[in-house]
Amino acid sequence: MSLRRLGPVAALARHAVLLASGALMLIPFVWMVSLSLKPPGEIFRAGFSLLPEQWYAVENYSRALTASPLPRYMLNGVLVCGAILSLQIAICAPAAYALAKLRFFGREGLFTLVLIGLLIPHEVLALPLFILAYKLGLLDTYAALIMPFAVSPFGIFLFRQFFKSIPDDIVHAARLDGLSELAIVWRVMLPMAMPAVIAFSIFSIVSHWNDLFWPLIAVRSEQLMPPPLGIMAFKNEEAGSDYGPLMACATLVVAPLVVAFLAAQRWFVEGLGGGVK
Amino acid sequence: MTAGLTFNGINKSFGGAHVLRQVSLDVASGEFLSLLGPSGCGKSTLLRIIAGLERQDAGTVAIGGRRVDDLRPKQRDIAMVFQSYALYPHMSVADNIALPLRMRRLSGMQRLPLVGGLLPGSRTTQAGIAKEVTRTARALGIESLLARKPGQLSGGQRQRVAVGRAMVRNPAIFLMDEPLSNLDAKLRVQMRAEIKELHRRLGVTFIYVTHDQTEAMTMSDRVAVMAEGEILQVDAPQVIYADPANRKVAEFVGSPKINMLPARFGADLTHAAGTTFDVRARELAGTAGTLGIRPEALHLAEAPGTGIFTGRVRLLEHMGSDLFVHLDLPHDGEGGTLIARLLAERAPQIAFGQTLHLGVRTGRILVFAADGRRVQPDPAPAAVLRSYA
Ligand SMILES: Nc1ncnc2c1ncn2[C@@H]1O[C@H](COP(=O)(O)OP(=O)(O)O)[C@@H](O)[C@H]1O
Ligand SMILES: [Mg+2]
16 A cells, blocks of 8 residues: 555665565575585585585485484474474463453453563573473473473463454353353364464474474483484584585474475464454 | 243443443243343343343343353353354354254264264264254255355345354244344345244244334334333333333434423423423422423424414425424524424425424323423313313
């Protein structure tokens, strides 16, 4: 609307800025993929070329898959992210429903606590969580990777905002139709909040798939390591300065995220953009 | 399976706002009762209390003679059609209508996706539900829409789906909260007839909330007029119109609005609009109040005189068979406007700006005390009657 009325110069400038910032974010990725295709000799050669002179992809990628237990790391990533996301939705949705649609004493106070939870960076909690996990004997287990993230203040907040935009009449109709409060959450609220669920799922999966900090603290055994920690271990032990296979590893690790995001892009934008129409 | 409904002394406040005050009403089994009142007067709140969606601060609700205050909404055998329809946007029309049956007839396990279909009995129950959904949809003429989502329907179609979802489980009582207010005028008239027909066919108790007097007057057995959280009068539509209990009811019902003239009551006569009327209300003698005159109670008069309004025609509205005449009353008689509803045959005789005389039959004048209470005028003394003979 008002944007359309801007002149061609302004449009050009706007696109230039968008392109430049997009490129800034993309270049490291492109470089990573490019390196994963090159033989060791080309990687440190002066000069700049995206495509290798000698294709070395097969060697790099097969080393990535065989020399390190990368498939195991990926499987761990899937297990941990899946468990975290399932628990988060199972806990956030009813909590958000209560905060959005039920009237009870202390509701505003609880919501304030959620907001405070939103402000605390996870790193701050690392030490107490570590001690807690140690006392419970959970260190170096899947549970140690999963439990600290089971409750997401961000998820509660996002779902609450979305649920609030759903009219009370729908909740009333559902109660008259015989749905219990939990049935209302699962059969009515959550399906209606699908864009928010998808947006949240992407956030959750991306951040826990890529998380290095907490797994570094929580697990030691190689067979429990999620991908980033695995790559780090691989670099230290095996590869040394062998960057080709390392970059191939990294490419394989982020590939599922990129694919998932592209597939869900539309809902992702919608989910952050606002409530139901 | 229909049931009557009684509520007694219902009170409800939100924060500091007293929304319902001592509301009591008896609704007979099978009756069509309208709750009529301006928006914000507490109609929806009352409906939600009846349905069990909101809890009253005081008072009791009984359905079929049984107190239901501690029953949850789904246990009350009540269905409700919401103003916004409140359909589930992610479910097809068929699923919307089927949900109340599924929740009642299938166990929690049987409702699970995939697994549920394999459990014993669930197939036959599902088939029974599907049959009833189809039957309901056919009755409402929405059979061809069963596979669509609510978002793909027009307002009138959504309204029918909402009625279908309420109808499918044969409730004892139907609550409807302004179900027609989101439809265009033409569809509203059509749906009015359909809802009336539905009531006749189902024969169950209907409680119909509206702020539209035409809906209330045309559809109901009885109308309960509400204002500011109170029920002012409960009566048949024609009684509400002809014999209103107080000023608010008289003013709320009737279109064009009733003429309200400030009046002073004497011992024998009543003074209003610069003239006198043969209206006596001994208990009001010496006080000020109001005379209410329905537009159709006025008729053309030949010449000025006592009990005759004289004024200038300010506006003429031709309504086909009727003609609405707006008359400016002279300022020495406190001014104001009078609206008369005359037969259109008279129209050629009346011109904008002309001076017109209007008379009124004494028996059709409604008398209100200063506090808005309706007062029955005393009969004319015999002497006066004789002089008329
Ligand atoms: N849940 C609520 N919280 C606070 N105030 C409410 C609530 N529901 C209704 N009210 C208030 O009660 C009054 C009556 O509302 P309502 O019953 O919806 O009126 P109506 O249906 O006659 O238009 C309004 O002033 C409204 O603001
Ligand atoms: Mg309302």
